[in-house]
Amino acid sequence: MAAADVGWRVGELADLAGLTVRTLHHYDDIGLLRPERTPAGHRVYLREHVERLYRISVLRRFGTPLEEIGRALDEPGWAIDDALRQHLATLEDEVLRTERLLHRLSDVRAAPVEDGTSQAPDGGGVGDVGVCRRLLSVLEDTAVARTEPLRRIAVLVYDDLARAHEYLVRVFGLEPGPVRRDRAGTVxxxxVRTVDGLVMLHPVAPRWGLASPASLGAATGMLVITVQDVDAHHSGVLARGGTVTYAPTDQPYGVREYGATGPEGEPWSFWTPLAP
Known part of the structure; x- marks a missing residue:
């Protein structure tokens, strides 16, 4: 008789679900997923248990705590919107703390130590004590103050927002974000988005001194995008009809970089940090 006809033993279900037996035991112990028991005391999971495990797995993928999952599955008044809102707030705080720590550690690694010398590339040298002191001070507090600037949002001005959005997604490989239109259908x-943030595409606005590089014939700024493999990204941009201004080149400031022009002639730069 097939396992689905009589239920799954804990090891069988663990293999099917990609979990460990220990995880399923823990779910049982805390009352999150309690299977049937055979006369000999062995756990047996029926279809309804598998369906509940699926819902548990979905919520776990969103990072929902186990106690919150239990309420989600057992309390009729539980609302997923409230849980997601709370989870988003928690994740936002964790991301900000992680970014703060990343910046501080980068500063520690790059800055000279107290005696005026720099840390040796191999991590040794007379600067070790100074570096360790700064590391300890960095780790003391990564909280973000309520009045502290949190995120930067890049804004690019274009004559044709719809075309610019399509180009940046198709050619440069940025992730598409929302496109908002007025009642007449005009964007x-x-x-568009990168993993760590978003780029807002803004229409020309003479009132605010915002003009497209296409009409100016020049740009007053540019975006630099970090990618995992700059040579592969360069090849993809060329294959998708992009215009490259210079090929991938190892730069003295520690990156391998190439340049390209955007949909209205504005400069972009893509790079990958070189190995230390």
Whole structure:
């Protein structure tokens, strides 16, 4: 008789679900997923247990705590919107703390130590004590103050937002964000995204001194995007019809970089940090 006809033993279900037996035991111990028991005391999971495990796994993938999952599955009044809102707030705080720590550690690694010397590339040398002191001070507090600037949002001005959005997604490989239109169907704002943030596409606005590089014939700024493999990204941009201004080149400031022009002639740069 097939396992589905009589239920799954804990080891069978663990293999099917990609979990460990210990995880399923823990779910049982805390009352999150309690299977049937054979006369000999062995755990047996029926279809309804598998369906509940699926819902548990979905919520766990969102990072929902186990106690919150239990309420989600057992309390009729539980609302997923409230849980997601709370989880988003928690994740936002964790991301900000992680970014703060990343910046501080980068500063520690790059800055000269107290006696005016720099840390040796191999991690040794007379600067070790100074570096360790700064590391300890960095780790003391990564909290973000309520009045502290949190995130930067890049804003690029274009004559044709719809075309710019399509180009940046198709050619440069940025993730598409929302495209917002007015009642007449004209795109009035759009977004593209990288893993760590977003780029807002803004229409020309003479009132605020915002003009497209296409009309100016020049740009007053540019975006630099970090990618995992700059040579592969360069090849992809060329294959998708992009215009490259210079090929991937190892730069003296520690990156391998190439340049390209965007949909209205503005400069972009893509790079990958070189190995130390």
């Amino acid at each position: 009035v704002q759009a977004e």
